[in-house]
Amino acid sequence: AQSVTQLDSQVPVFEEAPVELRCNYSSSVSVYLFWYVQYPNQGLQLLLKYLSGSTLVKGINGFEAEFNKSQTSFHLRKPSVHISDTAEYFCAVSEPQGGSEKLVFGKGTKLTVNP
């Protein structure tokens, strides 16, 4: 079974500093990769996704992620964070298998941006 490891459960940073949230997955076959964000008391929304092609993926709110197949990683980065980026971030992997894909999530990383 696939698994997703988010290496940091909490990441505190100061406003305007760069941030990297780390994600590793276990699958050795082709996968789709996703980062979702959850603001307090809300559902999850998609930040970005990797399906194929360029390994550098750009998403909403200035976030980007790099797919590294040899290291089975999909780390999320932002060069300069804002207070409003404070949220919980989830990495997820989906193995395409026709009509029965399922998303497997990591345990989440709480990003706290301090003034």
Next chain:
Amino acid sequence: DVKVTQSSRYLVKRTGEKVFLECVQDMDHENMFWYRQDPGLGLRLIYFSYDVKMKEKGDIPEGYSVSREKKERFSLILESASTNQTSMYLCASSSPAMNTEAFFGQGTRLTVV
């Protein structure tokens, strides 16, 4: 916009009650999912469905069942609620035609007392 609607934001139920959580999506998605979210444990898959009347167990199906009689609706059933089922429940839908990107509802925070 894709919309996934969960019938309740907050629910309080008593131990032993039968509880129904309802989820409706308006994008004709084939796949629907129920997750449970607990602090420090992330999202854990309870059940998913890839077609009407089809269902598959996820990682933590014990104590739950599901029903999908229509494509747009996916119900999660707690047969006899217990306090350890107090949690946030999230419904999602996706379609292989949309590269499996999942769209989530706002969540139902269930408290079992």
